[in-house]
Amino acid sequence: MGLLEDLKKKILIADGAMGTLLYSHGVDSCFEELNLSKSEQIQLIHEAYINAGANVIQTNTYGANYQKLARYGLEDQVKEINIAGARIAKKAASQAYVLGTIGGIRSFRKSAVSIEEIKRSFREQLYILLNEEVDGILLETYYDLEEIRTILEIARKETNKPIVANVSLHEIGILQDGTHLTEAFNQLEQLGADVVGLNCRLGPYHMIRSLEEVPIPNKSFLSVYPNASLPEYVEGRLVYEKNTKYFEESAQHFREQGARLIGGCCGTTPLHIEAISNALKGLPPITNKVVKKQEHEISVKSADPNNAPPIHEIVKQKRSVIVELDPPKRLGISKFIEGAKALQQAGIDAITLADNSLASPRISNVAVGTILKTQYNMNPLIHITCRDRNLIGLQSHLMGLHTLGMNEVLAVTGDPSKIGDFPGATSVYDLSSFDLIGLIKQFNEGISYSGKPLGQKTNFSIAAAFNPNVRHLDKAVKRLEKKIAYGADYFITQPLFNEKQIEDVYEHTKHLSTPIYVGIMPLTSARNAEFIHHEVPGIKLSDSILDRMSAVSDNPIMAQQEGISIAKSLIDAAYELFNGIYLITPFLRYEITVELTNYIHAKQLATTERKVY
Ligand SMILES: Cc1cc2nc3c(=O)[nH]c(=O)nc-3n(C[C@H](O)[C@H](O)[C@H](O)COP(=O)(O)OP(=O)(O)OC[C@H]3O[C@@H](n4cnc5c(N)ncnc54)[C@H](O)[C@@H]3O)c2cc1C
Numbered sequence: 001m002g003l004l005e006d007l008k009k010k011i012l013i014a015d016g017a018m019g020t021l022l023y024s025h026g027v028d029s030c031f032e033e034l035n036l037s038k039s040e041q042i043q044l045i046h047e048a049y050i051n052a053g054a055n056v057i058q059t060n061t062y063g064a065n066y067q068k069l070a071r072y073g074l075e076d077q078v079k080e081i082n083i084a085g086a087r088i089a090k091k092a093a094s095q096a097y098v099l100g101t102i103g104g105i106r107s108f109r110k111s112a113v114s115i116e117e118i119k120r121s122f123r124e125q126l127y128i129l130l131n132e133e134v135d136g137i138l139l140e141t142y143y144d145l146e147e148i149r150t151i152l153e154i155a156r157k158e159t160n161k162p163i164v165a166n167v168s169l170h171e172i173g174i175l176q177d178g179t180h181l182t183e184a185f186n187q188l189e190q191l192g193a194d195v196v197g198l199n200c201r202l203g204p205y206h207m208i209r210s211l212e213e214v215p216i217p218n219k220s221f222l223s224v225y226p227n228a229s230l231p232e233y234v235e236g237r238l239v240y241e242k243n244t245k246y247f248e249e250s251a252q253h254f255r256e257q258g259a260r261l262i263g264g265c266c267g268t269t270p271l272h273i274e275a276i277s278n279a280l281k282g283l284p285p286i287t288n289k290v291v292k293k294q295e296h297e298i299s300v301k302s303a304d305p306n307n308a309p310p311i312h313e314i315v316k317q318k319r320s321v322i323v324e325l326d327p328p329k330r331l332g333i334s335k336f337i338e339g340a341k342a343l344q345q346a347g348i349d350a351i352t353l354a355d356n357s358l359a360s361p362r363i364s365n366v367a368v369g370t371i372l373k374t375q376y377n378m379n380p381l382i383h384i385t386c387r388d389r390n391l392i393g394l395q396s397h398l399m400g401l402h403t404l405g406m407n408e409v410l411a412v413t414g415d416p417s418k419i420g421d422f423p424g425a426t427s428v429y430d431l432s433s434f435d436l437i438g439l440i441k442q443f444n445e446g447i448s449y450s451g452k453p454l455g456q457k458t459n460f461s462i463a464a465a466f467n468p469n470v471r472h473l474d475k476a477v478k479r480l481e482k483k484i485a486y487g488a489d490y491f492i493t494q495p496l497f498n499e500k501q502i503e504d505v506y507e508h509t510k511h512l513s514t515p516i517y518v519g520i521m522p523l524t525s526a527r528n529a530e531f532i533h534h535e536v537p538g539i540k541l542s543d544s545i546l547d548r549m550s551a552v553s554d555n556p557i558m559a560q561q562e563g564i565s566i567a568k569s570l571i572d573a574a575y576e577l578f579n580g581i582y583l584i585t586p587f588l589r590y591e592i593t594v595e596l597t598n599y600i601h602a603k604q605l606a607t608t609e610r611k612v613y
C-alpha cells in the first residue's frame with residue numbers, strides 16, 4: 001500500500017510542529033542540526049506524533065538547505081543533516097509514511113534570494129532525501145507562488161514518489177501575490193503535485209474559511225496543516241494556544257471541506273494531533289461540497305478623480321517646474337509656509353516634500369502637506385522612503401495619502417540612516433524602491449500587497465528617483481527601465497552640476513518615453529560647493545563651477561548670486577532637452593528657487609514651445 005492509495009480511501013493524519021515544539025523545550029539554535037547532535041530527542045518527537053495517531057510524519061529537515069543552514073555557518077553540512085533527518089524519521093516510523101520535508105526560502109521578501117540560488121539549494125536537498133528513500137516529498141511554507149512552482153517542476157521531473165505541495169496564505173483564500181487559492185491549487189496540480197494544501201501562518205479558523213472558497217481538487221488530494229493559533233509574546237517568547245478541544249472541532253470542518261491529509265504546523269503538539277485523530281476516527285473522506293463565493297470578488301470602484309491632472313501628464317504636455325521645499329527640522333512652520341506660498345505664486349506645478357532627507361527627522365511631510373493642500377490649495381508631492389516604514393506602515397501611509405487626496409508621490413529607497421542625525425537608527429527596507437513602486441501601482445488597481453481588495457482604486461501618479469551621479473550611467477538607466485516595468489510614471493533626478501552631464505543623461509535616456517525632471521540645486525557658498533563635491537556620494541562639480549564659487553568665497557551675497565547664476569546656466573542646458581525641471585531649495589532659502597522659477601517661466605515666454613521630454 002502506498003500513501004496515495006491510502007489517501008484514495010481514507011483521511012490520513014499527519015504530524016504537528018517540530019520547530020516550535022523544540023523551541024518550547026528551550027532549543028534556540030538550529031533545529032535541523034539536532035539530527036546530528038541530539039538525534040534521540042528528534043526521534044522521541046516523531047514517536048510522540050505517531051503515538052498520538054499520525055499516519056504520516058515528516059523529517060526534521062524543514063530548513064536543512066544551503067541558504068538557511070548558512071545562517072548558522074552549517075552550509076557545508078547539508079548532506080549529513082538531511083541524511084540523519086531521513087534516517088531518524090524512518091527509524092521512528094514503524095507503519096507511518098515518512099515525507100522528506102523541504103521548506104520555502106522566500107518569505108514575503110521576493111528579492112532576498114534569487115530563483116537560481118533557490119533552485120540550486122532545492123536540488124541539493126531533494127537528491128539527498130530521495131536517495132534516503134523517503135516515502136514522498138513535502139514542500140511546505142511557500143508564500144511565494146513562483147518559488148513553489150519552480151521547485152515543484154524540478155521535483156516532479158526527478159521522482160514519481162508522492163509530492164505534497166503546501167502553500168502559506170497571506171489572507172483568507174489569497175496568496176501573497178494576489179492569486180486566489182483555487183487558482184494556486186490548479187497550477188500546482190497541473191505541475192504534478194499529488195497533494196495540494198495549506199500550512200502555517202494561519203490557524204484553523206482562517207484555513208477553514210479559505211478552503212470554503214476552494215472546490216475539492218479533481219486530480220490531487222487536499223492537505224491542511226494549520227498553526228495552533230495566532231502566537232502571543234509571553235516573557236519574550238512566542239507562545240501558541242493549547243486548544244486541543246478546538247482542534248477536535250476544527251478537524252471536523254477540515255473534513256467537511258474535503259481535506260484528506262490533516263496535521264499541524266507551528267504551535268501544534270502531539271496533543272493537537274491526538275485531538276484531530278480522535279475526531280476523525282473511522283470517518284470517510286468527503287467527496288462533494290458546496291463552494292462559497294470568493295470573498296475578494298468585491299467590485300472595486302475608482303476614488304473620485306482629483307481635479308488637477310497628474311504630474312506625469314502635465315510634464316508630457318508642457319514645460320513644468322516642481323520645487324523641493326523640505327519640511328523644517330525644528331518645530332514651527334511659518335517660514336516654510338511663507339516659502340510655499342511664494343513658490344505657489346511663482347506658478348510651480350507641485351511642491352515636493354522630502355521624507356526625512358539625509359536620514360534626519362523633519363516635520364512629517366504628510367502633516368505639512370495636508371496644511372498646504374487644505375489651507376492653501378497647493379499640490380504637494382510626497383516623497384516616501386522604504387527606510388522608515390515597514391510594510392505595515394507603508395500600506396497604512398499610502399491609504400492615508402489617498403484618503404487625504406494626495407496623489408503625487410515619489411517612491412525612493414531613502415538615504416541610509418548612517419548619514420543622518422541618528423546613525424544607529426534601524427533602517428527598515430522591507431521593500432526596495434522597485435517593490436514600493438510596484439506596491440503603489442497595485443494600489444492603483446485597488447489591491448493591497450497581500451492581494452486583498454482595498455475597496456477603492458487609488459490615483460497615485462508615481463515618480464521614481466534617477467541618480468545619474470554614478471560611474472556607469474548605463475547601469476543607472478537599466479534601473480530606470482526596471483522602475484518603468486514596476487510602474488514608475490516619471491523620474492526625478494538627483495541634482496546635476498555639469499552641462500555635459502545633462503547632455504549625457506539625455507543621450508542615454510532619449511529612448512525612454514517616460515518623462516524626466518532634471519534636478520537643479522543652487523549652490524549657496526564656496527564651502528557648500530566643496531562639501532557637495534567632496535562628500536556627497538557620486539556628485540562631482542565641474543572645475544569651472546568650483547572655481548567660480550571659490551572666487552566669491554569671501555562674500556556670502558555674491559556667493560549666493562554666483563550659485564544662482566550657475567543654476568541658470570544648468571537650467572539653460574536642461575531646458576534644451578527636457579520638459580521638466582526640479583529645483584531643490586537649499587536651507588529653506590525659497591527666494592532662490594522663486595527666482596529660478598521666474599527665470600524658467602521667462603524663458604518659456606521668450607522661446608517657442610517645444611515638446612521634448
Ligand atoms: C529626487 C530624489 C528625491 C529624494 N528624496 C529623498 C527623501 O525624501 N528622503 C531620503 O531619505 N532620500 C531621498 N532621496 C535619496 C535616495 O533615497 C537615495 O539617493 C538612494 O540611495 C537612492 O534611492 P533610489 O530610490 O534611487 O534607489 P535605487 O535606485 O533603488 O537604488 C538603491 C540602491 O542601489 C544603488 N544604486 C543606484 N543606482 C545604481 C547604479 N547605477 N549602480 C549601482 N548601484 C546603484 C543606490 O546607491 C542605492 O543604494 C531622494 C533622491 C532623489 C533622486
Ligand SMILES: [Zn+2]
Pocket residue numbers: 141199200201227265266
Ligand atoms: Zn509553521
